[in-house]
Amino acid sequence: MAKKKSLKGLGARYGIKPRKQYTKIHLQLKEKRTCPDCGSKQFGRDAVGIWSCKKCNFKIAGLAYDVKL
Numbered sequence: 001m002a003k004k005k006s007l008k009g010l011g012a013r014y015g016i017k018p019r020k021q022y023t024k025i026h027l028q029l030k031e032k033r034t035c036p037d038c039g040s041k042q043f044g045r046d047a048v049g050i051w052s053c054k055k056c057n058f059k060i061a062g063l064a065y066d067v068k069l
């Protein structure tokens, strides 16, 4: 029986270009950000387009995968 590879990201079926874009966006998403309000590093994406700080609950509307500050 063939070993099943775990699904990580997008499989190979989409080709290299979207995979590279996915990786870039993914890294952007995981990037450590600083809260513009209190300066805490616990600032991240809450939901698509919503970024929030876990420390001071500061919320900001941003882009789906990145926040423009």
Ligand SMILES: [Zn+2]
Pocket: 035, 036, 037, 038, 039, 040, 053, 054, 055, 056, 057, 058
């Ligand atoms: Zn904050």
